[in-house]
Amino acid sequence: MSEMPRERVEFESGGEQCAAWFYPGRSGLCIVMATGAAVTKEPGTDPYAADFQAAGHAVLAFDYRGFGESAGWPRQVLSVNRQVDDLTAAIDFAAGLPGVEKDKIVAWGSSLGGGHVLRAVQAAPVAAAIAQTPLVDSLVSAPAALKHETLGVVLRFPFLVLLDVLGGVLGRAPRLVPLTGPRGAVAMLTTPDSQDLERALDPDRRHGGWRRTIAARSVLLLALYRPGRHVSRLRCPVLFVVADQDQSVLASPALRAAGRSPRSELVRVPGxxxxxxxxxxxxxxxxxxxxxxxxxxxxxRENPTLRQRLSGPGTAAS
Structure with a gap:
């Protein structure tokens, strides 16, 4: 549980309002947290934000435009450029929050958000960054993910994307697909480890307002996304957290990116x-x-309860 209550705040990005949770801290450091594709701030950041606050740090966790509580239309349509802009706006906003020192802002992202972090911090004034199981290169990970789908769905999906694109041009509501599904389902991901989505992010079914869907047109854009191309330009320290058996974004692109980033550190975990x-x-x-x-x-900032929990068995990472 967090030591201090969080408060709802809003900031502007692209002329629209993004909703966020601000967790006040005492250390002067603020961690700006970016989630994965179509994952809202609560399931995507709650498992870490309260513990970061317990360690003394402030946290800003936000919803991208078009998702969750943030403004933006159409809903559930993902634009990687807009989301990177949202992350950059969140970093700028964090610098003016109470108790935050502007030279102690850290960008944190998981999955797609981890890829966004690699782009945003090339220009954003951050002290450090954390890319957790980041999507680094879809041209590598997408073909591997398709191996876990049936041929029928692979052949049908482009037509669904085309219909959604045309519908968007005509102003129609997006054609939505689930974020995950079993092999043979029409979904963004059907990799075996993507089936852990609910168990990982909403095990207690507390996040009933989270829409686990995404516009079909978004999947095409994601398949072309390569946020790790220019990691050699990164100047801030970056911690890459890589899951060795990752089937959804693959470990290999992140490992290569960590090797090319000038001030990178690497943590590898099984799973x-x-x-x-x-x-x-x-x-x-x-x-x-x-x-x-x-x-x-x-x-x-020392927190004995948190320190005791994290010093127990099973917390070592390579």
Missing amino acids: GHYAPFLEAHDAVLAAELEFLTRQLPGSA
């Missing part, structure tokens, strides 16, 4: 795409907090 939210959660959290302590000296 699939959602391992940092499941069996590897405490190990990843401990590694991320340790990274922040080293990169921003003086920002750590």
Whole structure:
């Protein structure tokens, strides 16, 4: 549980309002948290935000435009460029929040959000970044993901995308597909580890307002997304958290990106795409907090309860 209550705030991005949770902190450090595709701020950040706050840090967790509580139309339509702009706007907004020192802002992203972080911090004024199981190169991961789909769905999906694109031109409502589904389903992902979505992000079924859907046209754009192309330009420290058996975004592109980023650090954990939210959660959290302590000296705040939990068995990460 968080030590201090969070409060709802809003900031502007592209002329529209983004809804966010602000968790006040005491260390001066603020972690701006970006979620995965069509994942809203509560399921996508709650498992980490309260613990970051318990360690003394402020947190800003937000919804992208067109998703969750944020404004934007049409709904459930993903634009990677708009989402990177939203993350950049969130970083700028965080610098003016109470108790936040503008030279102690950290960008954190998971899955697609991890890819967005790699783009946003090339220009955004951040002290450090954390890319957790990041989507680094869809031209590598998308073909691998398609191997877990049936041929019939692979052949049908482009027609669904085309119909959704044409519908968008005509002003019609988006044609939505589930974020995940079993093999043979028409969904964004049918990889085996994508089936852990609910268990990882909403095990108690508390997030009834979270729409687990995405516009079909968005999947085409995601299949072409390569946010890791220019990691050699990154100048801030970046912690890459990679799940070795990741089938949804693959480990190999992230490992190569970590090797090309000038000030990168790497943490590898066993498991699939959602391992940092499941069996590897405490190990990843401990590694991320340790990274922040080293990169921003003086920002750590001792929390005996959290320290005891994270020093227990099963928290070691390579």
